[in-house]
Amino acid sequence: MEFLSEYGLFLAKVVTIVVALLVIIGFIVANRAHLKEQVQGHISVTHLNDRYEQMKEALLHAVLDKHAFAQRKKQQAKEQKARDKALAKKHKAEKKGKGGNAPELADMPEQAEADAEAGQPGKAAAPGAAAEPARVYVVHFDGDIKASALTNLREEITAILQVADKGDEVVVVLESPGGMVANYGLAASQLARVRAAGIHLTIAVDKVAASGGYMMACVADRIIAAPFAMVGSIGVLAQLPNFNKLLKRHDVDYELFTAGEFKRTVTMFGENTAEGREKFQSDLEEIHALFQHFVAEYRPGLDVAKVATGEVWFGQRAIDLGLVDELKTSDEYLTGRSADAALYEVEYKEKTNIAKKMGLAAQSGVESALMRFLSRLAAWRHQAQ
Numbered sequence: 001m002e003f004l005s006e007y008g009l010f011l012a013k014v015v016t017i018v019v020a021l022l023v024i025i026g027f028i029v030a031n032r033a034h035l036k037e038q039v040q041g042h043i044s045v046t047h048l049n050d051r052y053e054q055m056k057e058a059l060l061h062a063v064l065d066k067h068a069f070a071q072r073k074k075q076q077a078k079e080q081k082a083r084d085k086a087l088a089k090k091h092k093a094e095k096k097g098k099g100g101n102a103p104e105l106a107d108m109p110e111q112a113e114a115d116a117e118a119g120q121p122g123k124a125a126a127p128g129a130a131a132e133p134a135r136v137y138v139v140h141f142d143g144d145i146k147a148s149a150l151t152n153l154r155e156e157i158t159a160i161l162q163v164a165d166k167g168d169e170v171v172v173v174l175e176s177p178g179g180m181v182a183n184y185g186l187a188a189s190q191l192a193r194v195r196a197a198g199i200h201l202t203i204a205v206d207k208v209a210a211s212g213g214y215m216m217a218c219v220a221d222r223i224i225a226a227p228f229a230m231v232g233s234i235g236v237l238a239q240l241p242n243f244n245k246l247l248k249r250h251d252v253d254y255e256l257f258t259a260g261e262f263k264r265t266v267t268m269f270g271e272n273t274a275e276g277r278e279k280f281q282s283d284l285e286e287i288h289a290l291f292q293h294f295v296a297e298y299r300p301g302l303d304v305a306k307v308a309t310g311e312v313w314f315g316q317r318a319i320d321l322g323l324v325d326e327l328k329t330s331d332e333y334l335t336g337r338s339a340d341a342a343l344y345e346v347e348y349k350e351k352t353n354i355a356k357k358m359g360l361a362a363q364s365g366v367e368s369a370l371m372r373f374l375s376r377l378a379a380w381r382h383q384a385q
Helices: 002-030 032-038 048-064 067-097 109-118 149-163 179-197 211-217 244-249 276-296 317-322 332-335 355-382
Strands: 041-047 134-142 169-176 199-210 222-225 230-232 341-350
Touching: 002 276, 002 317, 041 149, 048 341, 134 355, 149 179, 149 341, 169 211, 169 317, 169 332, 179 199, 199 211, 199 332, 211 230, 211 276, 230 244, 244 276, 332 341
Parallel strands: 134 169, 134 341, 169 199, 199 222, 199 230
Antiparallel strands: 041 341
């Protein structure tokens, strides 16, 4: 009896909290469109070279003795001072050049070299001068069944294309098991904008790029993947339950009215016909054919018929089949590129107002409460046994 009493009190608390949180979530969802109109996002840019340098400095500070670390900082300050001086000379020369007496960059190799080391943006290096480092723009796409990250991707690609030059590169760190055809088709089209602008596009897959995820990945000039990343799944899937027999058993009629022979092919509650199933299967085959054609267009060297079976592949097998070009993690690729390029992580962030924060907190609270309840219920059942 004591156990049942405690269990009842705990259950009552959980139900009360869940109901209150659901009411809050319902309010947020009901006003979601209104909130979205009022709250606009912004583009956030992180210089990854600085982040990597800070990580390096933190580790060196821990492993070097004080004298060695101080000497290193002193040398870095000296080098930075030299770069700043060279940059100041360049600006002075450019200002003077407005009067027609600007010296040629080719006559100032030391200055041009210092400018290149400083990574200053500007015109292409003149003959005899050191080339400026390329820019690499990094974006992340974490896909779900609805490709919810598409909104952010559109804004990020649009921002990048305003400033990117032909010698730059866009790297998309992509993770997605696929999902809705139209959504992922639009996401792939956003990446196609990069290639259409003549900007080199690299896709990095650390975990999975399957189905719609691979539809996006195949647009790239180059695909790199971690050794155990899953790629492929060039196929189409659709499934739905049918409750028609259950409704008949309980004498429930279901009526569906349509105009057009194939306005509705298969349903969840009506009795599906052979003709409806055949048409639905035909639609899936047509989408599959479009998917294969899309992949073949961007990866002409790939034997699409061989891999369009809905299977996924890993590592070297994916390379052998032509699904990816190189086995490498995104971290390895980006840290390698940081040695000769300026890396900028571009992220579109939506501003969160109080109502939105409350909604997110409520959602997290509901999930946490349900998980605790289920775990405790499982533990009680185990003790009872």
